[in-house]
Amino acid sequence: MKYSCPHCQQRLEFQERQESLQIACPTCQRPLILPAAATASSTVTGAPVMEAGIPAASSPLTNQETDMGSKDLHRWLLLALILLAGFVVYLSRQQLGILSPVLRQEFGFSNIEYAKVSGAFLVPYIIGSLLMGVLCCLIGTRWIYGIVLVGGLMATLITGFAGGLLMLIVGRIVLGLASGGALPAAMQAVSECVPRKLQAIAVAMVLYGTLNAAFVGPGVVSAMTVQSGWRSVFFVTAGVLFVLFLLWSGLLLWAWRRPCLSSVRTETMFEGFCALGKLRSWLYVLAHLLIAPLNYLLVFWVPHFMQRTFAVALTDLSQFAVVISAAGIGGALVGALASDIPALSGFRLAALRSIVIPVSGILLLLASLGMAIASKPMMFITFAALATAAYQALLVNLYACIAGAVSPRGVGLVVGIGVMCASIMGWVLSFVVGSLHDYFGMTPLFVLMGISAFLGTIPAFFVARSLRFAEKNDL
Numbered sequence: 001m002k003y004s005c006p007h008c009q010q011r012l013e014f015q016e017r018q019e020s021l022q023i024a025c026p027t028c029q030r031p032l033i034l035p036a037a038a039t040a041s042s043t044v045t046g047a048p049v050m051e052a053g054i055p056a057a058s059s060p061l062t063n064q065e066t067d068m069g070s071k072d073l074h075r076w077l078l079l080a081l082i083l084l085a086g087f088v089v090y091l092s093r094q095q096l097g098i099l100s101p102v103l104r105q106e107f108g109f110s111n112i113e114y115a116k117v118s119g120a121f122l123v124p125y126i127i128g129s130l131l132m133g134v135l136c137c138l139i140g141t142r143w144i145y146g147i148v149l150v151g152g153l154m155a156t157l158i159t160g161f162a163g164g165l166l167m168l169i170v171g172r173i174v175l176g177l178a179s180g181g182a183l184p185a186a187m188q189a190v191s192e193c194v195p196r197k198l199q200a201i202a203v204a205m206v207l208y209g210t211l212n213a214a215f216v217g218p219g220v221v222s223a224m225t226v227q228s229g230w231r232s233v234f235f236v237t238a239g240v241l242f243v244l245f246l247l248w249s250g251l252l253l254w255a256w257r258r259p260c261l262s263s264v265r266t267e268t269m270f271e272g273f274c275a276l277g278k279l280r281s282w283l284y285v286l287a288h289l290l291i292a293p294l295n296y297l298l299v300f301w302v303p304h305f306m307q308r309t310f311a312v313a314l315t316d317l318s319q320f321a322v323v324i325s326a327a328g329i330g331g332a333l334v335g336a337l338a339s340d341i342p343a344l345s346g347f348r349l350a351a352l353r354s355i356v357i358p359v360s361g362i363l364l365l366l367a368s369l370g371m372a373i374a375s376k377p378m379m380f381i382t383f384a385a386l387a388t389a390a391y392q393a394l395l396v397n398l399y400a401c402i403a404g405a406v407s408p409r410g411v412g413l414v415v416g417i418g419v420m421c422a423s424i425m426g427w428v429l430s431f432v433v434g435s436l437h438d439y440f441g442m443t444p445l446f447v448l449m450g451i452s453a454f455l456g457t458i459p460a461f462f463v464a465r466s467l468r469f470a471e472k473n474d475l
Contacts, residue, residue, distance in 0.1 A: 075193045077251060079205050082186050085145065085244050086209030089152050089179050091217050092237055093121070096159070096172065098221045102230050103168075113165055120172040126423045128180020133416020135181070136188050137272035137409055142252050144185040144412065149245040151178025153238050160234030183419055188412035191403040196467075197343040200353075200400035204336035207396060208329060215325035275410025280466040283459040284402045285418045290456030291398075292422035294364065294449040295391055296429050298324070302371075302384055305442045310377040320381055327385035328392045335360065335393025339400070349404070350467035353397050357464055360394035361457030363387075368450020372443045387450075394457065401463045 096103070096118060104114055136144050155175035162168045186206045194202040224233045275281050306312040306320065339352040367390060370383030402418075403411050436445060 074251075078189060078193055079202055081244065081248055081251060082145070082189060083205050083209040085149060085241075085248070086182055086186060086206060087213045088237060088240050088244065089148065089182050090210040090213035091220070092152055092156055092175060092241075093179060094213065094217045095221055095233055095237070096168075098218050099225065099230050099233070102225060106230075107164060109165070117165065117168045117172060120169045121176040122423065122427055124173045124176030125180045126420050126427070128177040129184065129416045129419040129423060130180075131177070131416075132181025133184040133413040133420075136184050136412025136416065138269055140409075141185050141188045141192060141412065144181050145189070146245060146248060148178050148181045148185060149241055149248060151175070151181075153241040153245065154178075156234045156238040156241065160231050160238065180419070181416075184412035184416035187399055187403055187415040188408065190400075191406075191408040191411040196404040197349055198340055199403050200336040200340045200396055203396045203399045203403070204332045207332050207392065207399075211325060211329045211332065211392070215322065215329070218321075269409070271407050272409030272413060275406040275414050278406055280405050280463050281402070281410075281414045281417075283463050283466075284398065284414060285421055287398055287456045287458075287460035287463065288418040289421045289425055290459075291391070291394060291453045292425050293429055294368065294387065294453040296426045297433070297445060297449050298384060298388055298391070300430075301433060301437070301442065301445075306377065306380065309442075310380065312377060320384075323381060323385055324388050327389040331389025331392035332396050334389070335396045336400075338393070339397055348468075350465055353401055353464040353467065354461055356397050357394060357401075357457050357460045360390045360397070361454045361460075363390035364394065364457075365450045365454040368446050368453070372446040372450075391453070394453075394460070398460050398463065401460070401467060405463060405466045405469075 100114065100118075103109065103117075109117070132144055132148070135147075151174060155171050155178060158167055158174060159171035162171060183206075187203070190199055190202045190206065221233055224236065302324075303320070312320070335356060339349070339356045342352055343349045364387055367383045367387035371380055371387065374380035374383055399415070402414055406414060433445060
């Protein structure tokens with residue numbers, strides 16, 4: 001007898017003795033039940049498997065569900081918790097830099113000794129990004145984010161009790177390994193929990209935590225240090241991380257049993273690792289690698305450039321940081337809404353993200369050229385804010401594209417590789433940019449990084465176009 005798969009319309013044949021047997025479609029790998037002989041003779045489609053009263057076609061792999069009502073509350077609670085955890089973990093990364101003058105005075109560190117402490121984070125972070133990405137594929141998001149929270153808790157306690165150079169270095173190593181998994185696990189949670197047409201908004205929520213940490217971190221850490229001493233900063237952070245771990249564990253006991261999430265567990269490790277065989281995965285890595293240098297320049301070199309070129313005081317630089325952080329938050333939100341809101345109205349998601357990504361790239365290039373030719377501080381800040389907003393809009397859509405274009409079980413692995421490559425690029429640039437700055441100044445660097453970011457939108461565009469295949473499976 002012959003019939004068609006209800007998911008991909010693949011023509012299949014089976015024998016009469018196989019009726020009512022549950023199988024996986026050899027083409028799309030989705031579960032279905034072979035119909036009875038009478039049904040097969042009258043119709044050409046089989047029946048999808050039912051799980052907890054929900055058709056298999058409504059699993060997170062199809063991402064058809066777009067209701068943000070009460071029945072989806074567990075999804076958004078999970079994302080809100082990831083937002084808070086991202087805020088605290090990213091704040092932990094900043095604390096040592098903010099407290100640098102206090103720590104150097106208390107322990108009497110030389111420049112070389114303090115460089116060892118601050119540099120102890122990057123290599124473990126690079127390793128942690130890849131390691132946690134692999135573990136996301138092996139054991140799933142639920143356990144990885146718990147590991148991130150526990151690792152952050154241990155790192156802050158070690159730093160808080162530190163009595164010298166060695167313990168501070170150990171604390172930074174542990175924090176690097178743990179926080180390397182925050183972004184891969186968060187993006188995999190977005191892929192598993194959120195319908196495809198809302199994934200850019202979900203990604204913006206996740207990034208909102210890290211952006212706000214950069215926004216309010218210096219003020220919060222400085223105020224706590226003045227009131228209670230620098231060790232209290234780490235102890236309070238450890239307490240918050242412990243509470244978040246308890247909330248994460250409790251919420252998962254409830255949320256991960258929901259039908260829309262339970263079917264994610266049926267994906268195998270093999271399906272996750274198969275994401276590395278997709279061209280779109282490596283296009284994402286290439287895009288991330290080309291886009292990241294501009295962000296490195298904005299974060300680490302723009303303040304130095306403003307001090308030397310425009311004689312901006314340190315107190316005014318803090319106001320500049322507030323403007324840049326606010327622009328990043330706004331850019332992430334606008335970029336998410338520009339692609340997801342029209343998609344909810346019926347427009348094709350692949351087409352929308354294929355428009356938002358190039359537009360963001362063009363704005364990045366124009367803003368970089370503007371920074372290169374700016375002759376006044378306010379003009380420079382305006383272009384820097386535009387570059388930051390465009391960068392975040394591009395990043396939100398890039399993450400959302402890869403979250404929707406590959407198997408949810410493999411998203412953390414792909415994102416982990418992308419973060420690892422971008423971090424290595426940042427480490428290389430820390431040596432290269434200083435030398436280039438001494439010979440050529442910052443103007444050519446702004447132009448070069450802007451061109452690199454614009455070129456990064458080319459592979460990102462093709463990642464967005466690959467969403468067409470995922471959308472066809474949703475029909």
